[in-house]
Amino acid sequence: MKRSRKIILSEKEMPRQWYNILADMPNKPLPPLHPATRQPIGPEDLAAVFPMELIKQEVSAERYIDIPDEVVDLYRTYRPSPVYRAEYLEKAIGTKSKIYYKYEGGNYSGSHKANTAIAQAYYNKKEGVRRITTETGAGQWGSAMSFACNHFGLELLVFMVKVSYNHKPGRKLLMNAYNARVVPSPSMMTAAGRKILEEDPESPGSLGIAISEAMEVALQDPYTKYSLGSVLNHVILHQTIIGQEALIQMEKAGDYPDVVIGCFGGGSNFSGIAFPFLRERLLNGKNIRLLTVEPASCPKLTKGKFLYDFGDTAGMTPLLPMYTLGHNFIPEKIHAGGLRYHGAGVLVSQLLKDGFIEAKAKMQRECFEAGVLFARTEGILPAPESTYAIAGALDEARKADLEGVSKTILFNLSGHGHFDISAYEKYFEGNLPDHELTDAEVEEALSKINLPVA
Amino acid sequence: MKRSRKIILSEKEMPRQWYNILADMPNKPLPPLHPATRQPIGPEDLAAVFPMELIKQEVSAERYIDIPDEVVDLYRTYRPSPVYRAEYLEKAIGTKSKIYYKYEGGNYSGSHKANTAIAQAYYNKKEGVRRITTETGAGQWGSAMSFACNHFGLELLVFMVKVSYNHKPGRKLLMNAYNARVVPSPSMMTAAGRKILEEDPESPGSLGIAISEAMEVALQDPYTKYSLGSVLNHVILHQTIIGQEALIQMEKAGDYPDVVIGCFGGGSNFSGIAFPFLRERLLNGKNIRLLTVEPASCPKLTKGKFLYDFGDTAGMTPLLPMYTLGHNFIPEKIHAGGLRYHGAGVLVSQLLKDGFIEAKAKMQRECFEAGVLFARTEGILPAPESTYAIAGALDEARKADLEGVSKTILFNLSGHGHFDISAYEKYFEGNLPDHELTDAEVEEALSKINLPVA
Numbered sequence: 011m012k013r014s015r016k017i018i019l020s021e022k023e024m025p026r027q028w029y030n031i032l033a034d035m036p037n038k039p040l041p042p043l044h045p046a047t048r049q050p051i052g053p054e055d056l057a058a059v060f061p062m063e064l065i066k067q068e069v070s071a072e073r074y075i076d077i078p079d080e081v082v083d084l085y086r087t088y089r090p091s092p093v094y095r096a097e098y099l100e101k102a103i104g105t106k107s108k109i110y111y112k113y114e115g116g117n118y119s120g121s122h123k124a125n126t127a128i129a130q131a132y133y134n135k136k137e138g139v140r141r142i143t144t145e146t147g148a149g150q151w152g153s154a155m156s157f158a159c160n161h162f163g164l165e166l167l168v169f170m171v172k173v174s175y176n177h178k179p180g181r182k183l184l185m186n187a188y189n190a191r192v193v194p195s196p197s198m199m200t201a202a203g204r205k206i207l208e209e210d211p212e213s214p215g216s217l218g219i220a221i222s223e224a225m226e227v228a229l230q231d232p233y234t235k236y237s238l239g240s241v242l243n244h245v246i247l248h249q250t251i252i253g254q255e256a257l258i259q260m261e262k263a264g265d266y267p268d269v270v271i272g273c274f275g276g277g278s279n280f281s282g283i284a285f286p287f288l289r290e291r292l293l294n295g296k297n298i299r300l301l302t303v304e305p306a307s308c309p310k311l312t313k314g315k316f317l318y319d320f321g322d323t324a325g326m327t328p329l330l331p332m333y334t335l336g337h338n339f340i341p342e343k344i345h346a347g348g349l350r351y352h353g354a355g356v357l358v359s360q361l362l363k364d365g366f367i368e369a370k371a372k373m374q375r376e377c378f379e380a381g382v383l384f385a386r387t388e389g390i391l392p393a394p395e396s397t398y399a400i401a402g403a404l405d406e407a408r409k410a411d412l413e414g415v416s417k418t419i420l421f422n423l424s425g426h427g428h429f430d431i432s433a434y435e436k437y438f439e440g441n442l443p444d445h446e447l448t449d450a451e452v453e454e455a456l457s458k459i460n461l462p463v464a
Numbered sequence: 465m466k467r468s469r470k471i472i473l474s475e476k477e478m479p480r481q482w483y484n485i486l487a488d489m490p491n492k493p494l495p496p497l498h499p500a501t502r503q504p505i506g507p508e509d510l511a512a513v514f515p516m517e518l519i520k521q522e523v524s525a526e527r528y529i530d531i532p533d534e535v536v537d538l539y540r541t542y543r544p545s546p547v548y549r550a551e552y553l554e555k556a557i558g559t560k561s562k563i564y565y566k567y568e569g570g571n572y573s574g575s576h577k578a579n580t581a582i583a584q585a586y587y588n589k590k591e592g593v594r595r596i597t598t599e600t601g602a603g604q605w606g607s608a609m610s611f612a613c614n615h616f617g618l619e620l621l622v623f624m625v626k627v628s629y630n631h632k633p634g635r636k637l638l639m640n641a642y643n644a645r646v647v648p649s650p651s652m653m654t655a656a657g658r659k660i661l662e663e664d665p666e667s668p669g670s671l672g673i674a675i676s677e678a679m680e681v682a683l684q685d686p687y688t689k690y691s692l693g694s695v696l697n698h699v700i701l702h703q704t705i706i707g708q709e710a711l712i713q714m715e716k717a718g719d720y721p722d723v724v725i726g727c728f729g730g731g732s733n734f735s736g737i738a739f740p741f742l743r744e745r746l747l748n749g750k751n752i753r754l755l756t757v758e759p760a761s762c763p764k765l766t767k768g769k770f771l772y773d774f775g776d777t778a779g780m781t782p783l784l785p786m787y788t789l790g791h792n793f794i795p796e797k798i799h800a801g802g803l804r805y806h807g808a809g810v811l812v813s814q815l816l817k818d819g820f821i822e823a824k825a826k827m828q829r830e831c832f833e834a835g836v837l838f839a840r841t842e843g844i845l846p847a848p849e850s851t852y853a854i855a856g857a858l859d860e861a862r863k864a865d866l867e868g869v870s871k872t873i874l875f876n877l878s879g880h881g882h883f884d885i886s887a888y889e890k891y892f893e894g895n896l897p898d899h900e901l902t903d904a905e906v907e908e909a910l911s912k913i914n915l916p917v918a
Binding site: 014015016018020021022083086088094098116117120157160161179180183184186187188189382388389390391426428429431432434435438 | 570611637844
């Protein structure tokens with residue numbers, strides 16, 4: 011009998027707590043500032059937008075936070091998720107390194123987004139909220155919220171970035187099947203959307219714009235709250251279930267990663283797998299590298315600046331200390347819609363600044379090439395976003411081979427690409443737009459904002 | 465701690481043998497006949513089309529056949545598959561019955577078809593075949609073969625039923641991503657296709673036509689063989705891994721089904737889950753019902769006749785003793801493309817004739833309604849084909865409730881509907897074609913063929 015191909019855990023082995031890295035960070039992040047007063051905000055400033063339990067999690071310094079039974083209950087429909095040894099991929103590239111991946115696409119939403127969608131819908135329902143508004147890029151987050159809201163009896167209104175709405179009609183239909191309403195953004199429904207459309211009727215939209223629209227609607231009704239799929243501390247917190255499981259699974263495999271890799275949009279799938287491993291480094295001195303991979307066309311971590319910036323385009327969110335390309339930056343229309351975000355979450359930004367995390371940027375074509383190789387060897391068609399993590403893992407394996415060493419690589423396969431198949435068609439046709447943002451373009455983007463340096 | 469939501473098995477618990485029901489059937493099926501001589505065929509008559517090991521399996525009377533290590537190895541990428549207790553669905557309909565489902569959509573192909581695709585590709589490769597031709601309806605089978613052939617280093621040419629090719633571009637693209645060539649059928653590549661197109665240039669195609677085209681190409685080259693995704697004994701055999709696992713899982717759940725349900729196209733997913741349970745009835749006297757659910761627009765089991773008929777439209781296959789609507793019957797363009805087949809496999813046909821199996825037919829709209837309810841409660845968007853099994857399970861639960869009893873129901877959720885999302889759009893628009901075939905239409909269809917009564 012050969013070694014198991016996949017490392018699975020029983021429901022009983024599923025961790026019952028999320029891990030909050032804030033407790034263990036040597037330098038705590040700077041506080042968020044009020045958009046008008048530019049003074050540090052308190053929990054009450056967020057109460058119009060989020061339920062109190064999520065606000066508490068946003069600022070909590072507790073190391074572990076219990077996962078409520080109702081959330082565990084829905085997690086049990088798809089968790090624990092498997093870790094695979096990518097033996098066919100290893101063979102295809104002839105590497106001496108070992109490549110593992112944690113697969114988060116095997117749930118109703120097709121990505122890791124379900125982990126926080128379920129938690130957010132639960133806390134909103136518990137506090138009497140009736141309707142949620144949110145944004146979505148490629149649609150993974152919107153799909154995740156659709157089913158979760160429907161499960162807990164909440165209405166959902168999704169502002170979907172227009173370029174993705176047009177590229178990926180399947181994702182919109184999936185949200186409809188899960189009982190959500192989906193509107194392409196920018197839309198005429200909001201002042202923020204109308205302003206953008208006045209300036210540019212052909213605007214492809216961006217996550218920043220969609221966030222502005224969703225927040226604007228939420229602020230108009232006390233029974234409506236807003237929900238965000240990445241960036242914020244409480245979102246990152248919920249995703250740590252991924253890494254908590256992966257730690258147990260790597261131990262079961264009798265192995266330990268030299269490097270943990272995730273693609274990077276706002277930070278949630280990367281942080282989810284990486285932070286529990288970073289805890290082992292911070293608290294127990296484990297030697298491990300953490301690597302993010304972002305698009306060269308939206309390189310906030312590799313070329314952005316560490317500033318106080320808004321999370322949305324219209325400037326409605328608090329100012330957050332983050333690596334950013336500027337809140338009104340509109341990224342190239344790459345197919346990895348979930349990575350088309352101007353900024354990075356506060357926790358990741360601080361950790362990058364302090365040297366605990368590495369970042370690299372890659373071109374879309376090379377990532378799709380890695381995605382097709384992965385599909386043909388491992389049998390899972392990856393989401394365009396996830397192909398960046400695959401490409402990052404291949405880089406690490408090849409580098410190790412050149413150096414004559416064998417490494418153990420773990421990456422997060424954040425989702426499947428079943429609703430992104432038209433992007434693969436473009437790849438096969440040799441018809442993928444791509445662009446490596448130049449330093450001059452970054453300067454220009456950042457010159458449009460005038461905000462305090464963090 | 466609540467009862468586990470899903471019943472999973474470790475790789476070590478995966479059965480290492482397929483189950484061959486032929487060994488235990490009270491009445492053995494009549495022999496297949498040569499299309500020209502109408503005499504019983506021998507293994508040598510199939511050698512131009514199939515590798516010898518599959519021909520041996522086709523006629524074997526051994527009760528168990530070992531699964532080769534190379535096949536087990538790929539099975540381990542996604543097997544054992546989970547059995548879920550459908551607790552949210554039960555709650556939504558307020559039933560006292562217990563509903564379980566075995567989910568076969570969690571693999572690279574998105575359906576149970578991978579189970580036989582891997583086996584068939586393996587045996588072909590082992591016997592020196594270089595290229596495979598096959599047909600596909602909705603594309604689940606073609607996707608399954610694409611990855612399997614690529615894995616074993618075989619070329620694949622897929623004739624895809626034209627209506628599905630046009631309805632489901634995503635499936636075609638997935639096959640391309642897995643390195644297969646896909647041609648809409650009827651095509652100009654074959655004499656069979658050209659003949660159909662001459663008579664009806666707008667022909668939507670059918671599985672029967674696509675089979676004729678694929679066989680025609682295979683017969684022209686000794687290094688090319690043909691592969692079928694359902695109907696035949698060896699295909700059914702490979703699918704019994706489903707029921708073999710489900711037996712262990714139901715035992716783990718401390719439960720036993722009163723009825724096992726599968727949707728019905730050619731018979732492979734139904735037989736796969738049902739036959740190991742039927743063995744328990746035949747050998748150990750277990751009391752259990754086995755129910756197939758087919759489309760009212762393609763009702764071979766409920767309205768067809770038990771005849772010797774061809775498996776394909778052009779009459780190239782052996783004559784098989786089967787329930788059929790006639791090999792040139794073109795079914796309504798329902799979205800469950802995998803159920804648009806004129807006949808039923810020999811094993812199921814004989815067992816239905818002998819009263820071991822029940823059959824019912826349902827309309828497309830009601831099945832989609834069941835599918836949407838399932839998606840919103842259980843969180844898996846089902847393939848249109850699988851919605852027939854769901855609708856059948858709901859019928860059983862409701863009937864039990866009306867009778868004031870509680871039943872244990874197990875159905876096979878054969879695949880996901882990620883590439884069928886446009887069919888759901890049609891459902892929501894109230895725009896699904898549907899048709900219940902009348903007795904007169906069945907008579908007319910059967911009058912077009914003149915074949916020996918089995």
